[in-house]
Amino acid sequence: MEAPAGSVRPLPDAEAGPGRLSPNLKLYAVGGVILLSVAYLVYINLGSTVAYYLTVPELLRRAEAAGAVDRVRVAGWVVDGTVERSAGGGLKFVIEEEGARIPVVYRGVVPDIFGPGIQVVVEGDFRDGTFQAKTLLAKCPSKFESQLPAQQN
Amino acid sequence: MSEFGHLALLFALGLAIYNLIAALGAGRRFSAPLLTSARNGLLGVAVLMTGALTTLLLALLTHDFSIRYVAENSSLEMPRLFVFTALWGGQAGSLLFWAWMLSVLGALAVWLHFYGEVRLIPWVIAVISGIQVFFLLVLNFLTNPFEKLPVILPNGRGLNPLLQDPGMLFHPPLLLSGYVSWSVPFAFAMAALITGRLGREWLPVARAWAMLAWLIQGAGLVVGGWWAYHVLGWGHVLGWGGYWGWDPVENVALLPWLVGTAFIHSLMVQERRGMLKLWNFGLIIAAFNLSIFGTFIVRSGVLTSVHSFAQSSVGPAFFTFLGISLAASAALVIYRLPVLRAQGDFESLLSREAAFLLNNLLLVGIAFATLWGTVFPLLSEAVRGEKLTVGPPFYNQVNGPLLLALMLLMGVGPLLGWRKTGLKVLLGDLLGPALFGLVVVAGLYGAGIRLVEALLGFWAVAFVAGTVFLEFYRAVRVRRRAMAEGVLTALFRVIGRNRRRYGGYIVHLGILIMAVGVIGSNFFKLEREFTVRPGETFSLGRYTLRFEQVGEWTDPGVRNVGAAITVLEPFERQLLPYRKFYRNWEQTPASHIEIVTVVPWLEDLYVFLTGWSADGSATVHVFVNPLVPFVWLGAAVALFGGVVAAWPARQARPVPAAVPARGGVAGGD
Structure with a gap:
């Protein structure tokens, strides 16, 4: 790493003699390691956390072909009159998009603004015609504007 | 009108x-x-x-x-x-x-x-x-x-x-202004590229405006987190009790800030050594275009629903502008490429300029990973015809290690001199802080903390805090010896004499304090939802609560429903989390969340009402969020440090003969 004690250091480039990496090269090597680590972290975590994002009709089509669809995310509007809360904190409701509907069961943190007519995104597994949601998200207010006309329909 | x-x-x-x-x-x-x-x-x-x-x-x-x-x-x-x-x-x-x-x-x-x-x-x-x-x-x-x-x-x-909500008074204008502010340093960078005046001329102006943008956008991000935590009770997931949720809209606001942070660091290398010119232009161009991209993402709704690209009237226009802006910037850089090529080589890996470059790679790496995750649904749809998406775990698992590495570099970097530092000197400097970190970790281990990630994180925080302390300690000691001043006077003068450097360290200190809060709340959060009948007690962690009853009252234009709750252990306190139903907006009630900051343990007891039923029972969500107050404290310290570092230098004034000109403070920026 260091120039030997007492040696006179001429121009930086001259240090890059045979058998000795130039500081530039060392730096690029370290930088390369950082960039590769970033790429590696992105790659492995993408594989383990990725979920399909489908519309309700797409999900139904896929489920018809493959039976169950695991690790999938679906958006839809909560249908009026379908929300049931069980005593244990469980939640059942139906979401709709483009005329297609699926029932959802969920247990966990319920978004503040959850209710009939709200657009939600659920993530989980679709099995035997029921969506078992692990997370339930609602849209953020910064996006509410585009959502309102649909709500009024 | x-x-x-x-x-x-x-x-x-x-x-x-x-x-x-x-x-x-x-x-x-x-x-x-x-x-x-x-x-x-x-x-x-x-x-x-x-x-x-x-x-x-x-x-x-x-x-x-x-x-x-x-x-x-x-x-x-x-x-x-x-x-x-x-x-x-x-x-x-x-x-x-x-x-x-x-x-x-x-x-x-x-x-x-x-x-x-x-x-x-x-x-x-x-x-x-x-x-x-x-x-x-x-x-x-x-x-x-x-x-x-x-x-x-x-x-x-x-x-x-x-x-x-009052948060609305500050959060959007700060974030929007933050986005806008990157236009000014970008304009100066473009002017430098067009005129070919690629030296240091444009840097002081670009630095001043980049600092301003960094401060405004940083403040906007912090206020957003505060708002989400205290009022909305949600980030990515509504009802999530956090301050940051890796929501696309949050991510795109973070991107220019991250790249801008890299720029603020790397422009020092160009100032001092005339190196990294191309890199600096690249960063400021990226910061500006990410600002436009952020405005585009927020306003177009591209990422918010499954297939909504054509939904927005302004989306295509923004996309076109982004394309033009990127193409023009890239063309200018390529045009000037022969002149922009690096002048001067790195002399050692153990030099401050090398540390800055690595810090830049990490910051840009974090920005890249965040951007990649954010636009992944669009990319996968374009490439594979399927929309694939990633959630918060992706960002935490990718950015966590990168942030840790960045923090370590934050400790080592300032101890390195320009050009070259001896390994022995460096290791000597690092020994004390490293040992201090070990002492802290031993204490935490003794207190029962066994989670390796958290211990590693706390070690890094203590280690970097030690190096920052060392920097201040040395400068103050030198000044006290030379000027025979008291500790505080010397400290203020040290900071005043080199605000860029010591303001920067104050920012680092703030980031460390924030890191304590982030590590604590990420790894040790408790949360549970309870559905309870009147008079029923329930507990989470060291807290025992009793649900009394659900009540309803009205304010002008608002109907409120609240749950009276008593904290029984470890202290007594009445809580009233409630929901507010506004006229015309009955579907989207707002929440009043009860947050009690419990001083001896530095944690928040966080209670909000999620539902109730006709039989008088209620559903409440309870979080225990350890160390979250540190997030706000650290953010305040970091922003203060940013102001110290960014405050315009006083105009040159004649130095009175009686005052010695040299303060004896070692080092430059």
Whole structure:
């Protein structure tokens, strides 16, 4: 790493003699390691956390072909009159998009603004015609504007 | 009234086009009258835009429901304060605010640097005017805030209740201003590229404005987190009890800030060593384009629903502008590439410039990973025809290790000298802080903490805090010896003498304090949902609570439903979390969350009401969020440090002969 004690250091480039990496090269090597680590972290975590994002009709089509669809995310509007809360904190409701509907069961943190007519995104597994949601998200207010006309329909 | 707004926007567009042409003319063949005319035109745009903004504000305050924007975003019952915030509550208003801010900052920058940077100024005006032309086209023809309704409505719909909060007063304008501010250093960088004056000339101006943008955007991000945590109770997941949720809208606001942070660090390398020119141009170009990208993402709704690209009126326009801007910047950089190539080599891996470069790679790496995750649904749809998405675990698992590495570098970097540092000296410096970190970790282990990630994180925090302390300690000691001053006096003078350096360390200190909060709340959060009957007790962690009853009361325009809860252990306290149902917005109640910061353990007891039923039972969600107060404290310290570092240097003044000129403080920035 260091120039030997007492040696006179001429121009930086001259240090890059045979058998000795130039500081530039060392730096690029370290930088390369950082960039590769970033790429590696992105790659492995993408594989383990990725979920399909489908519309309700797409999900139904896929489920018809493959039976169950695991690790999938679906958006839809909560249908009026379908929300049931069980005593244990469980939640059942139906979401709709483009005329297609699926029932959802969920247990966990319920978004503040959850209710009939709200657009939600659920993530989980679709099995035997029921969506078992692990997370339930609602849209953020910064996006509410585009959502309102649909709500009024 | 709307006619005046219409006219102001049209005239502003005409004037911005004139300024663009005049500035281009003045730049091609230097002409003082043409340049002065373009400058005055820029001031004129600022005046017109201020007129337009004031008009919209007046229309809101006087409830002029003939204007669509006013009718859609405000109502008669809304408190004045929120009628005011409706100014940026909707799409057209927020874009008007963006354009107004750009016109003011642009005019201010040109005014301040007109004589100092006269060679660059024509092109600065041209770039700023170019951006203005785009925004004014959008405002005039795509989403006009002064659009009339066919009929005058008796009352407006009102602002979404979730937005009716004092947080709305600061968060959106700060974030929007943060986005806008990157335009100024970008304009100077473009001017430097066009004129070929690629030396240090543009750097002081770019640094000053980049610091301003960094501060504003940082403040906007912090206020957003505070708001989400204290009022909304949600981030990505509504009802999530956190301050950051890796939501696309949050991510895109973080991106220019991250890249800007890299820029603020790496421009020091160019100042000191004349290196990394190309890299610096790349960073500021990226920061600006990410700002436009952020505005585009927030406003287009591309990422929010499954297939909604065509939904928004402004999406395609923004996308086109982004493409033009990227292509133009890239073309200029390529044009200047022969000159931009690095001058000077790194002499050692153990040098401050090398540390800065690695810090930059990490920051850009974090930004890249965040961007990749954010746009992954779009990319996968384009490539595979399937929309794939990633959630918070992706960002935590990727960015966690990178942030840890960045933090370690934050400890090592400042101890390195420019050009070259001896390994032995460095290791000697690092030994004390490293041991201090081990002592802290041993203490935490003794206290029962076994989670390796958390211990590693806390070690890093203690280690870096040790190095920062060392830097201050040494400088103060030297100064005390030389000047025979008290500790505090010496400390203030040390900071005052080199505000860039020590302001930077204060920022680092703030980041460390924030890291304590982030590590604590990430790894040791407790959360549970309880459905309870009146009189029933429930516990989480060290807390025992009793649910008393559900009650209902009304305020003007609002119906409230609350759950009376008593904290029984470890102290007694009445809590009343409740939900607010606003007229016209019954579907989207707002929450009042009860947050008790418990001092001895430095954690938040966080309770909110999620539901209730006819039989009198209620569902409440309880979190215990350890160390979260550190997040806010650290953010305040970091922003304060940023102000210290960014405050403009005093004009050179004659030094009285009696005061020794040298303070004996080691090192430069």
